Amino acid sequence: MASVSSFNQKRMLALILLFVLVFSSLDWRVFAGGSVTATLKASADTVHSGTTYTLRVELSSACASDVKAEITGGKEALTVDIPAGQTEGSVEVKAGSYSKAKTESYALQKNGAFDVPDNAKANVKVLPKPAMTFNASFLMISAGRNLKVYFKCRNADQISVGLPISLRTKDGKILEKYTVDEKHSSFQHTVKIEKNWKFPYGLKVVNELTGAECASIPVMVSDVGKPGIRRVDTTEKKIALGFDCGYNNVYTDYIMDTLDEYDAKVTFFVTGFFCKGFPDQLKKIHERGHEIGNHTMNHLRMNELDAQKVYSEIQGVNDMVHDAIGIYPKIMRPPYGAASTSVIAISRMAGCETVYWTEDSYDWDPDKTADYIINRATKNMGEGCILLFHNSAPKTKQTLHKILDDYKSKGLKIVPVSELLYDCNYTVNAKGLQQPDPDLEQVTGEQLLGGRNFTVNVTGAPADQSELSLKPKFAEESIRRNKDDIARIKADPTLMQVSYEFGEQVSAPIKAGDTLGKATFSYDNEVWFTADMTAQFGSKRYCFADRRCVRF
Numbered sequence: 356m357a358s359v360s361s362f363n364q365k366r367m368l369a370l371i372l373l374f375v376l377v378f379s380s381l382d383w384r385v386f387a388g389g390s391v392t393a394t395l396k397a398s399a400d401t402v403h404s405g406t407t408y409t410l411r412v413e414l415s416s417a418c419a420s421d422v423k424a425e426i427t428g429g430k431e432a433l434t435v436d437i438p439a440g441q442t443e444g445s446v447e448v449k450a451g452s453y454s455k456a457k458t459e460s461y462a463l464q465k466n467g468a469f470d471v472p473d474n475a476k477a478n479v480k481v482l483p484k485p486a487m488t489f490n491a492s493f494l495m496i497s498a499g500r501n502l503k504v505y506f507k508c509r510n511a512d513q514i515s516v517g518l519p520i521s522l523r524t525k526d527g528k529i530l531e532k533y534t535v536d537e538k539h540s541s542f543q544h545t546v547k548i549e550k551n552w553k554f555p556y557g558l559k560v561v562n563e564l565t566g567a568e569c570a571s572i573p574v575m576v577s578d579v580g581k582p583g584i585r586r587v588d589t590t591e592k593k594i595a596l597g598f599d600c601g602y603n604n605v606y607t608d609y610i611m612d613t614l615d616e617y618d619a620k621v622t623f624f625v626t627g628f629f630c631k632g633f634p635d636q637l638k639k640i641h642e643r644g645h646e647i648g649n650h651t652m653n654h655l656r657m658n659e660l661d662a663q664k665v666y667s668e669i670q671g672v673n674d675m676v677h678d679a680i681g682i683y684p685k686i687m688r689p690p691y692g693a694a695s696t697s698v699i700a701i702s703r704m705a706g707c708e709t710v711y712w713t714e715d716s717y718d719w720d721p722d723k724t725a726d727y728i729i730n731r732a733t734k735n736m737g738e739g740c741i742l743l744f745h746n747s748a749p750k751t752k753q754t755l756h757k758i759l760d761d762y763k764s765k766g767l768k769i770v771p772v773s774e775l776l777y778d779c780n781y782t783v784n785a786k787g788l789q790q791p792d793p794d795l796e797q798v799t800g801e802q803l804l805g806g807r808n809f810t811v812n813v814t815g816a817p818a819d820q821s822e823l824s825l826k827p828k829f830a831e832e833s834i835r836r837n838k839d840d841i842a843r844i845k846a847d848p849t850l851m852q853v854s855y856e857f858g859e860q861v862s863a864p865i866k867a868g869d870t871l872g873k874a875t876f877s878y879d880n881e882v883w884f885t886a887d888m889t890a891q892f893g894s895k896r897y898c899f900a901d902r903r904c905v906r907f
Contacts, residue, residue, distance in 0.1 A: 390469075390470050391414055391415055391416050391418065391468065391469040391470065392414070392415040392469060392470045392471075392472060393412055393413065393414050393415075393424060393463055393466070393469040393470070393471055393475060394412070394413050394463075394472070394475055395410065395411070395412055395413075395426065395461065395462070395463040395475045395476060395477045396410070396411045396413060396477060397409070397410055397411075397461075397477040397478075397479045398410075398411065399479065400478075400479065400480060401479070401480045401481075401482060401515065401516050402450050402479060402480075402481055402482070402516075403450070403481070403482050403484075403514075403516065403518055403562075403564055403565075404450055404451065404452040404453050404481055404482060404483060404484040404565075405449070405450060405451075405452045405484065405562070405564070405565040405567060406449070406450050406564050406565060407447050407448065407449050407450070408447070408448055408450060408479060409445050409446070409447055409448070410426060410433065410435070410445060410446050410447075410448055410461060410477060411443055411444070411445040412424045412426070412435045412437065412443060412444050412445070412463060413442060413443045414437065414442045414443065414469060415442075416442065417439075417440050417441060417442050418437065418439055418440070418441075418468060418469075419439060419440075420439045420468075421436065421437070421438055421439050422436075422437040422439075422444075422466070422468045422469070423435070423436055423437075423466075424437060424444065424463060424464075424466060424469075425463075425464040425466070426446070426461050426462070426463055426464070427461070427462055427464060428459070428460050428461035428462050429448060429459070429461060433446050433448070433461075434446070450479070450481045451481060452484050453481055453483050453484065454483055454484065454486070455483050455513070456480060456481065456482055456483050456513055457480075457481050457483075458478050458479065458480050458481070459478070459479045459481055460476065460477070460478050460479075461476065461477045461478075461479075462475065462476045463475040463476070482513065482514050482515065482516060482518075483510055483513050483514070484562070484567070484569070485508045485510065485511075485514065485518060485520065485535055485560075485562065485569050486508060486509040486510045486569075487506060487507070487508050487509075487520070487560045487569035487570035488506065488507060488509060488570055489504070489505070489506045489558075489570060489572040490505040490506065490507075491572065492572070492663070493572060493573045493574065493575055493662075493666065493704065494558075494572060494573075494574045494575065495574075495575045495577065495662070495700075496548050496574060496575070496576055496577070497548075497576070497577045497578075497579070498548055498549075498550050498552055498576050498577065498578045498579075499548065499549070499550045500548055501545050501546070501547055501548070502545065502546045502547075502548055502574065503543060503544075503545050503546075504522070504543060504544050504545070504546055504558060504572075505541070505542070505543045506522070506541075506542055506543075506560060506570065507540050507541040507542065508535045508540045508541075509540075511535050511536065511537060511539065511540030512537055512540070514535055514536055514537065515536070515537060516536070517534040517535070517536045518534065518535045518536065518562065518563075518564065519532060519533075519534055519562075519563035519564060520532070520533050520534070520535055520560055520561065520562055520563055520569065521533070521560070521561050521563055522542070522544050522558060522559075522560055523558065523559050523560075523561055524556070524557070524558060524559075525555060525556060525557035525558065525559065525571075526553075528880070530544060530546060530558075531544050532563070546558070548574075548576055551780045551792070552576055552578075554576065554703035554704065554706065554708075555573065555703060555704055555705060555706035556573070556574045556576050556703075556704065557571060557572060557573045557574055557704075558571065558572050558574060559571040559572075573666075573704045573705070574704060575662070575666075575697075575700045575701050575703075575704040576700055576703065576704070577696055577697065577700040578699075578700065578703070579696060581699070581781075581782065581783045582696070582699065582709075582783050582785065582787055583689070583694055583699055583708075583709035583710060583711045583783070583787060584708060584709070584710050584711065584741070584776065584783055584787055584789045585710075585711045585712065585713055585741065585786065585787025585788065586713045586739050586740055586741060586786075586787060586788050586789070587739040587741075587775050587776060587777070587788075587789045588739060588788050588789060588790040588791075589738055589739045589775070590738065591738060591739075592738050592765075592766050592767050592768055593738055593739070593767065593768050593769075593770050593774070593775055594736065594737070594738065594739070594740050594741075594742070594762055594767045594768070594769055594770070594775075595621070595622065595740070595741045595742070595769070595770055595771060595772040595774070595775040596619075596621040596622070596741075596742045596744060596769055597621065597622045597623075597624055597648065597688060597710070597712065597741060597742065597743060597744065597772050598610060598621060598622070598623050598624065598744045598745060598746045599624045599650055599688065599743070599744070599745050599746065600623050600624060600625045600626065600629040600650065600745075600746045600747075601626050601628065601629065601650065601654055601690075601745070601747075602626070602628050602629070602632075602654075602747075603746070603747040604629070604632070604633045604636055604746065604747070605746065605747035605751075606746055606747060606748070606751045606752070607623070607633075607636055607640070607746045608636075608639075609751065609752065609755075610746060610751065610755065611639075611640070611643050611645065613755050613756060613759070614645075614759075614769070615643075616759075617759045617762075617763060617769065619759065619768075619769035619770075620644050620645050620646070620769065620770060620771050620774075621645055621646070621769065621770075621771055622645065622646040622647070622648045622686070622771045622772040622773070623640050623645055623646070623647055623648065623746065624647075624648040624649065624650035624686075624687075624688045625637065625647055625648070625649070625650055625672065625676065626650045626651060626652065626653070626654050626672065626690075627651070627652035627653060627671055627672055627675060628652075628653070628654070629650075630672065630675040630676065630679065631675075634679060637676070637679050637680065638679055638680060641679075641680040641682075645771065646685075646686075646771035646772065646773055646774075647676055647680065647682075647684055648684050648685075648686045648687065648688055648707075648710070648772065648773075649669055649672045649673060649676070649684040649686065649687040649688070649702075649705075649707050650672070650687070650688055650690065651668040651669060651671075651672060651687070651689070651690055652667070652668045652669075652671040652672055653668065654690045655668065655690060656690065656691055656693040657689045657690065657693055657694050657695075657698045658689075658693045658694055658695040658698055659693070662697060662701060665697070665698055665701045665702075666701050666704065666705060669687055669701065669702055669705040669707060670705050672684065673705055673706065673707070683706055684706075684707055685706070685707060685708065685773045686707055686708050686709075686710045686772055686773055686776075687702045687705075687707035687708070687709055687710070688709075688710055688711070688712075689702075689709060689711075692711050692712075694709055694711075708776065710741065710772055710776075711741070711787060712741050712742060712743035713736070713739075713740040713741045713742065714731060714732065714736060714740065714742055714743065715731070715743045716728050716731050716732040716742060716743055716744050716748075716754075716758075717731055718732075718744050718745055718748035718749075718750060718751065718754065719745045719748055721749050723750075724750075725750045725753040725754050728748075728750060728754045728758075729754050729757050729758055729761075732744075732754070732758045732761075733758055733761040733762075736761075736762075737765065737767065738767065739775065741772060741775065776789060777789060777790075777791050777835070779791060779792065779795055779834065779835035779836070780792040780794075780795060780835075780837075791835050792835075794837055794838055794839075795835040795836060795837060795838065796835065796836065796837075796838040796841050797833050797834070797835050798833060798834065798835075798836065798841055799829060799831065799832070799833045799834075800827065800829030800830070800876065800883070800884035800886060801829045801831075803841065803844060803845065803851075803883075803884075804827060804829070804844075804848055804851065804876065804884070805827070805829060807848050808824045808825060808826050808891055809824075809825045809826075809827065809853055809874070809888070810823060810824055810825065823890060824890070824891040825871065825874075825888040825889065825890060825891065826888070826889050826891050827874060827876075827884075827886035827887070827888055827889075828870075828886055828887040828888075828889055829884055829886045830884075830885075830886070834883060834884070836878075836883065840878060840879070844878060850878065851876050851877070851878055851883070852876070852877045852878065853874050853875070853876055853877075854874065854875045854877070855872060855873075855874050855888065856872050856873050856874070856875075867890055867891060868889055868890065869889065869890045870887045870888065870889050871888050871889070871890060872887075872888055873885055873886065873887055873888065874886055874888050
């Protein structure tokens with residue numbers, strides 16, 4: 356009997372072992388009520404170019420273990436993770452950007468964990484990006500007038516789902532919002548051009564779903580009250596020199612070497628000829644800290660050209676300079692000083708203030724003596740003056756040192772032209788004198804907000820102890836802004852919007868005086884100041900999630 360019992364026990368153990376082996380080899384789907392089927396679905400049948408949609412894999416029943424589903428059809432295979440016990444997973448896909456409607460197709464690949472029916476596919480129709488256009492290459496208007504703007508979508512008949520767009524100014528201010536679809540393709544808007552407009556002025560249409568710019572148009576604003584600048588009304592002991600670089604490159608290096616001896620920086624006004632002929636010199640001028648101004652593509656008399664040609668003459672140099680050094684010129688000196696109200700307005704449309712000169716040194720004239728040139732460049736020249744020189748003048752080596760010595764003896768600092776100019780709202784009288792707008796007041800951040808503390812929330816601190824007091828440390832530079840706006844902020848500093856850029860220190864133990872990051876101070880969506888923000892002492896004790904504490 357003992358042997359039989361032992362035999363039965365062994366047989367029972369064998370059966371148990373066999374059962375375990377068989378169970379482990381069985382497809383888990385048997386215990387889920389049969390085979391598992393997977394389907395593929397998209398969150399939308401139709402989407403706009405450049406937008407995001409979702410592909411979702413759905414299982415007929417949950418899995419006992421994690422599953423990876425593979426989707427093909429896009430630029431690369433996509434993987435969807437479905438955790439054990441879950442019946443679905445998803446992945447986000449960014450639609451392509453197409454000029455014509457296109458269908459993006461995806462297929463779910465077979466997997467040992469589930470069955471895939473033949474129709475486990477997803478098709479998403481991607482509508483074309485809007486082909487927006489304005490009705491002109493640029494617009495013209497006088498300051499203070501209303502400007503009617505017309506624009507349309509050329510392929511609106513292909514956009515079956517409404518697409519939100521906006522008309523904005525060049526700097527991003529939204530003027531109006533619209534919807535493009537099969538029934539709405541043409542639009543118009545009246546823009547009020549304020550008298551204190553900021554150049555360059557332009558308009559653009561923006562796709563509100565993607566943020567992409569669809570079309571843009573520059574606006575030529577004719578401001579009769581602002582002729583070209585010949586001198587700056589300032590008490591600062593500064594004088595600006597501008598060297599015209601037309602066709603040659605004879606003394607550019609000598610000029611820069613000489614300027615280094617006087618710790619002086621100037622403006623080199625370059626033509627298209629110079630940009631093409633001396634690209635390395637263009638970069639060297641910039642690298643050595645001098646300003647590059649615009650002297651037009653072909654050195655023509657601008658007041659004899661039509662508006663489109665004037666624009667191309669200026670914008671051509673802008674683009675060449677930007678391609679070479681990554682920035683656009685801020686100022687334009689018209690060849691021969693030949694400009695008109697229209698030329699000045701077009702120059703501002705291209706982003707350049709028109710600058711002449713207080714005095715022409717006549718260094719370009721080979722018949723003039725060195726003494727004559729020196730006398731013209733120094734007699735009665737003082738703060739706010741702008742001088743005209745050339746980079747290939749025949750008597751440069753005989754005159755430049757003596758001219759710079761004269762400025763030095765008068766205590767005049769030699770600066771690039773743009774540094775001399777006011778960058779706030781300003782007026783220019785009939786004689787070309789640039790003056791700050793009388794409605795403006797000069798103020799520093801310290802004068803306006805320095806006596807006020809600001810608060811931010813501390814990460815990890817209890818709700819009743821989360822406010823941290825910060826004091827701004829402003830730079831010494833001053834700005835000019837509207838007197839009424841300054842008065843409003845002085846009366847109510849909360850009108851100044853503050854945005855913070857903090858590092859990780861904000862969520863760590865902090866001691867008084869620590870600089871935690873920077874803050875930007877804006878009014879009416881315009882940045883006025885930036886400042887370092889320092890922690891201030893108070894009476895509260897801050898306890899963080901990791902039990903570190905700090906007292907303020």
